[in-house]
Amino acid sequence: MVWQDGKQSQLFSHWLRDHCQMPVSRNENNGQRLFSIIDIRKDLYIEEVTQDSEGNVCILFQPENHLSVFSQDWLRKNCYDLNNHFDDRSEKNKKLWQKNTFNDGVPKISYNYFHQNIEGKLQVLCSIRDMGFCIIKDAPTKEGQVLAVIKELGFTRETNYGKLFEVRTEVNPNNLAYTNMGLGSHTDNPYRDPVPTVQLLHCLESSTEGGDSVLVDGFNAAKILRQESSDNFLTLTKNWINFRFKDEETDLRSRVPMIEVNDNNEVIKVRYNNRSIDTINLPAVKIRSFYSAYRHWGEVIERDQLKITFQLLPGEIILFDNTRVMHARTAFSKKGKRHLQGAYADLDGLYSLLNILQSKQ
Numbered sequence: 001m002v003w004q005d006g007k008q009s010q011l012f013s014h015w016l017r018d019h020c021q022m023p024v025s026r027n028e029n030n031g032q033r034l035f036s037i038i039d040i041r042k043d044l045y046i047e048e049v050t051q052d053s054e055g056n057v058c059i060l061f062q063p064e065n066h067l068s069v070f071s072q073d074w075l076r077k078n079c080y081d082l083n084n085h086f087d088d089r090s091e092k093n094k095k096l097w098q099k100n101t102f103n104d105g106v107p108k109i110s111y112n113y114f115h116q117n118i119e120g121k122l123q124v125l126c127s128i129r130d131m132g133f134c135i136i137k138d139a140p141t142k143e144g145q146v147l148a149v150i151k152e153l154g155f156t157r158e159t160n161y162g163k164l165f166e167v168r169t170e171v172n173p174n175n176l177a178y179t180n181m182g183l184g185s186h187t188d189n190p191y192r193d194p195v196p197t198v199q200l201l202h203c204l205e206s207s208t209e210g211g212d213s214v215l216v217d218g219f220n221a222a223k224i225l226r227q228e229s230s231d232n233f234l235t236l237t238k239n240w241i242n243f244r245f246k247d248e249e250t251d252l253r254s255r256v257p258m259i260e261v262n263d264n265n266e267v268i269k270v271r272y273n274n275r276s277i278d279t280i281n282l283p284a285v286k287i288r289s290f291y292s293a294y295r296h297w298g299e300v301i302e303r304d305q306l307k308i309t310f311q312l313l314p315g316e317i318i319l320f321d322n323t324r325v326m327h328a329r330t331a332f333s334k335k336g337k338r339h340l341q342g343a344y345a346d347l348d349g350l351y352s353l354l355n356i357l358q359s360k361q
């Protein structure tokens, strides 16, 4: 094919037949394919390609004598060698950031703007997709508000912690998150499969000293690690480790890499949580190189220039991509009260709404 913009493509006969858009091949209402790969003949070939009066490309396939008509527009938009592959999780499609990206302050979107306007929802969703996080300010400081926010964006992911969880100090907590200790940068629940991909934290009350929130762009940290040592980067993508959470009623285990890449070697997920790494079990020849890569990764994540630090104020809700953004909090005083409610949701629901809202604009 020679396109109108002068570019050229060679399109494989089986790909063209497989992507036939005719009513015999696709359901007219939902566009879903009506046949499978094994229905396409192995000895398929193209006998003839012509153009109709409207400029559509008509392809006659033999030996089945099947005619497919493609619009040039569809072919150009879908042709596999001129379009980037789709991957809305890839680092390639994100805006990576670090501390000085937000020298003018961390952006916040007002709750009313989000709640009452499609543009407000789009801003929140685009911010989560592109930056990996968003802060909503001036939300009602009402218990359960975090679930109402999720309802506007997607679906709650219920876990063993419930539909929502309380983050405040507890006696004999099952998780160090429920103490006044500082917590190092981490992603939540790496022991869960699949991991919750969105986390929300809503500040209801905060009168303690300390307890600041810290965020790190894990994709940026992975990029820096790869620049500084491609060997260490590779080690963390190729050596999978165990994570575990255990209390009286729950025993969750996973085996996953700390840095996950797609088939184009682009980062799509990161995991880091020193509290829940289980026994590291790797072949003896790999253990030293794993530990030096793991240490390097930990050092990059804790670099000050990568961290944004702020106080989550009452009425503020932070939403973040738990496959990308690491969060931490500084220790806080025992005097005063600090009460957050958290919940999980998933990126697929959020991206779905974003796609639908954008297609209506």
Ligand SMILES: [Fe+2]
Pocket: 177, 186, 187, 188, 327
């Ligand atoms: Fe956490």
